[in-house]
Amino acid sequence: MRIDRFLERTSDDGKKTMVVSAADDQEVMTCIGEVLKRGLCNCILVGNKDNIFSIAHEIGMDISDCEIVHAADEVESAGKSVSLVREGKANVLMKGGILTKTLMHAILDKEKGIRGGGILxxxxxxxxxxxxxxxxxxxxxxxxxxxxxxxxxxxxxxxxxxxxxxxxxxxxxxxxxxxxxxxxxxxxxxxxxxxxxxxxxxxxxxxxxxxxxxxxxxxxxxxxxxxxxxxxxxxxxxxxxxxxxxxxxxxxxxxxxxxTDSATAGVLLGAKVPVVMTSRADSAENKLRSVGLALAASE
Amino acid sequence: MRIDRFLERTSDDGKKTMVVSAADDQEVMTCIGEVLKRGLCNCILVGNKDNIFSIAHEIGMDISDCEIVHAADEVESAGKSVSLVREGKANVLMKGGILTKTLMHAILDKEKGIRGGGILxxxxxxxxxxxxxxxxxxxxxxxxxxxxxxxxxxxxxxxxxxxxxxxxxxxxxxxxxxxxxxxxxxxxxxxxxxxxxxxxxxxxxxxxxxxxxxxxxxxxxxxxxxxxxxxxxxxxxxxxxxxxxxxxxxxxxxxxxxxTDSATAGVLLGAKVPVVMTSRADSAENKLRSVGLALAASE
Structure with missing residues (x-):
């Protein structure tokens, strides 16, 4: 599909960083594994450290180049991920195994959030x-x-x-x-x-x-x-x-x-960085495409 | 397509009648030609008589078995078509080369129309x-x-x-x-x-x-x-x-x-008979399918 051109390596790749909120989820980790394998960006994985390592081990994924940030629960994971974006340490935010509303709450927080000027x-x-x-x-x-x-x-x-x-x-x-x-x-x-x-x-x-x-x-x-x-x-x-x-x-x-036989990808707009909000219902390919699109549109 | 089963001849075919409002339109006549060729129903063609004959001649279509009802203009065509339905002479009404609102006006007429009990x-x-x-x-x-x-x-x-x-x-x-x-x-x-x-x-x-x-x-x-x-x-x-x-x-x-690669058909419901309301944008196959569906659902 033409949309897959956003998954081809460019000279900018490897310079950008994606922070994943609640990365400790097998489907999410599988997607990140593909992102790393393609060298699309660096990743910061926020979530339960033990679970992240054990999932990585289970699916045979090398996360030695990833920064891991421990979070005790979903709320902490959302807060820490959003903070990393606020501090300019990440160009893209990805929702992992976390409720949409929990992440949205952290994004929209008036003091610690990453709202842009307009609407999300x-x-x-x-x-x-x-x-x-x-x-x-x-x-x-x-x-x-x-x-x-x-x-x-x-x-x-x-x-x-x-x-x-x-x-x-x-x-x-x-x-x-x-x-x-x-x-x-x-x-x-x-x-x-x-x-x-x-x-x-x-x-x-x-x-x-x-x-x-x-x-x-x-x-x-x-x-x-x-x-x-x-x-x-x-x-x-x-x-x-x-x-x-x-x-x-x-x-x-x-x-x-x-x-239809279309490929699709979804990104949340209007925050300080593009946010990848995939759902379990998305295919693995479409999840990866959403990451590609968010990275391509990030600064 | 499975929907084409409604275009296969059944024992009921040939006993039903479709009245076509403003039949004097080349695309509409082509569709009716296919209906007649398949023997799906009898047709009453309402419209300018001269135009109907000349279009039939032009596209090499045999309308000798059709009843022709002359109408000077679209409004008369709509009124006469709806009257034929009211009198029980047709099981299905088809919109020909006429504005939707002109036909709807005749269908909804409080005295001479063919409204059912509820909504259209x-x-x-x-x-x-x-x-x-x-x-x-x-x-x-x-x-x-x-x-x-x-x-x-x-x-x-x-x-x-x-x-x-x-x-x-x-x-x-x-x-x-x-x-x-x-x-x-x-x-x-x-x-x-x-x-x-x-x-x-x-x-x-x-x-x-x-x-x-x-x-x-x-x-x-x-x-x-x-x-x-x-x-x-x-x-x-x-x-x-x-x-x-x-x-x-x-x-x-x-x-x-x-x-998508779907077949579609459209019918207007809620009048005394099913109404075929195809538009020029419909493919010839989908127009025919709409007639098939309306006939199958008619009494």
């Missing part, structure tokens, strides 16, 4: 054989019902992320069920306002259009059929699709994961 | 190679933000439709972004209430569960991963997925159509 949102990268490019879907689940300002923040976070991955001026489609402005569908009004913000230069480094159906956002043949007109060149070519709500984003992401 | 909603049948059964998604676009009562009506319409297609007691999943009840996500509360209505016997001829993510509604391997517990046997096996809103339904439907 997740992005799902989709590499589908039926598309000629990787498409980035925001938000598939963190921001349930984004307000207008939150949609602006989500666009800014995602554009900034995608630019670091090599798309200079990403094309952003604000997705709704239809292409027309329908007063009974508030999402179409907000999409129109976001498109106009793009035209007025209020959304930087990207081209925005909306409302667009998913088909007219992504597929040129759908645009040809429906003859959608627009002064900007986004229809059928979007790099980023902004979702009206988490139900829509989550449903599309799950349809893509389970019903 | 569309259903999208999905035949995906990665699923061991056909899945029916409601509503992908007609009811934008269904109220709780409208969700009940959508379930009833869809269950009744799917039963006619041969699934005796369909398993219904009310889809949300998550499996837990989240007070900040009203769709999860409504899903829980619908699941309980099922358990109390208030939703007939089906088994209901929710809230469920799309993955845990459809795919047993996702259920195994996430260990969702339920007293009813719907998780990973749903025949019907009920959408929280049209954005979600529309987005998933379009992801399936454009990003």
């Amino acid at each position: 949102n997740s992005v799902c990268a989709i590499d589908c054989p039926k598309l000629d490019r990787i498409v980035y879907l925001s938000d598939p689940g963190v921001v349930t019902y984004p307000t207008f300002q939150q949609k602006v923040d989500i666009i800014n976070n995602t554009v900034s992320f995608v630019r670091k991955l090599g798309v200079d001026i990403p094309k952003v489609a604000v997705v709704c069920a239809v292409e027309i402005i329908n007063p009974n569908m508030p999402s179409t009004l907000e999409a129109a306002a976001l498109a106009l913000m793009g035209q007025r230069g209020q959304l930087k480094n990207c081209i925005v259009d909306g409302p667009l159906g998913l088909d007219n956002a992504l597929f040129p043949e759908a645009v040809k059929h429906k003859k959608v007109s627009s002064p900007v060149d986004v229809c059928g070519k979007a790099d980023i699709v902004i979702m009206p709500n988490a139900e829509c984003g989550n449903g599309i992401m799950k349809a893509v994961r389970f019903m | 909603n569309s259903v999208c049948a999905i035949d995906c190679p990665k699923l061991d059964r056909i899945v029916y998604l409601s509503d992908p676009g007609v009811v934008t933000y269904p109220t709780f009562q409208q969700k009940v009506d959508i379930i009833n319409n869809t269950v009744s439709f799917v039963r006619k297609l041969g699934v005796d007691i369909p398993k219904v999943a009310v889809v949300c972004a998550v499996e837990i009840i989240n007070p900040n996500m009203p769709s999860t509360l409504e899903a829980a209430a619908l699941a309980l209505m099922g358990q109390r016997g208030q939703l007939k001829n089906c088994i209901v569960d929710g809230p469920l993510g799309l993955d845990n509604a459809l795919f047993p391997e996702a259920v195994k991963h996430k260990k969702v517990s339920s007293p009813v046997d719907v998780c990973g096996k749903a025949d019907i997925v009920i959408m929280p809103n049209a954005e979600c339904g529309n987005g998933i439907m379009k992801a399936v159509r454009f990003m």
Whole structure:
């Protein structure tokens, strides 16, 4: 898959560091093992020291080059991991065998956390054989019902992320069920306002259009059929699709994961560093791809 | 595809009649030509008589067995087609080269229309190679933000439709972004209430569960991963997925159509007969499948 180019070694690799919160989990360690084998970055493993060593031994993994930071429990593990990021010792944070809310709590802590200026949102990268490019879907689940300002923040976070991955001026489609402005569908009004913000230069480094159906956002043949007109060149070519709500984003992401032959990767945006938030349901390949993407977008 | 079994001739075929509103459209006539060639039903073609004959001549189609009803314009065509259904002369109504809203207006007319008792909603049948059964998604676009009562009506319409297609007691999943009840996500509360209505016997001829993510509604391997517990046997096996809103339904439907190798078909439910509402963006095969499904579910 094209997305695997983020797993190819570059000259920057080995200079970056990923801190793993609650690394003492067999699936997580297996993923880290692959990261180390490929030499993608250095790793700091936070968690129960004895468990980390015994899992490493069990799966035949060499962690002699990793820094190990002991933590007695999940809360301590989250706190220590976030602190390492705050101190500038890591470029990427990875969620290990820990509840999402425990890690989020530490990230969002007003004094000791690593919040950025705006919102935290997740992005799902989709590499589908039926598309000629990787498409980035925001938000598939963190921001349930984004307000207008939150949609602006989500666009800014995602554009900034995608630019670091090599798309200079990403094309952003604000997705709704239809292409027309329908007063009974508030999402179409907000999409129109976001498109106009793009035209007025209020959304930087990207081209925005909306409302667009998913088909007219992504597929040129759908645009040809429906003859959608627009002064900007986004229809059928979007790099980023902004979702009206988490139900829509989550449903599309799950349809893509389970019903297509696409590769996917997920990263949490908006904190001081990209955060890898894989779940047990992700395949080993997709977990690794999420690490690759987060590293590629880190500073 | 498995869905094509609805295009195989049965002993009932040839006894049913489909009325086509505004048949004078080349794509629509091509579809009707295939319906006639397969002997799936009789057809009444409503529209400009001269145009119907000249299109038939042009595409080399034999319409000598069809009843032709002249209509001067789209509005007259919609009115006459709906009247034919009212008079019991047709088992299925098909939208031809006419605006959806013009036909809907005629269907919903309080005096001359063909409204049923409840709501009108569309259903999208999905035949995906990665699923061991056909899945029916409601509503992908007609009811934008269904109220709780409208969700009940959508379930009833869809269950009744799917039963006619041969699934005796369909398993219904009310889809949300998550499996837990989240007070900040009203769709999860409504899903829980619908699941309980099922358990109390208030939703007939089906088994209901929710809230469920799309993955845990459809795919047993996702259920195994996430260990969702339920007293009813719907998780990973749903025949019907009920959408929280049209954005979600529309987005998933379009992801399936454009990003997977699935066959799809769409029918409007809740009128006195099933209504075929294909769009120009549908492939010829999927248009025909929609006719097959509507005929199979008609009385």
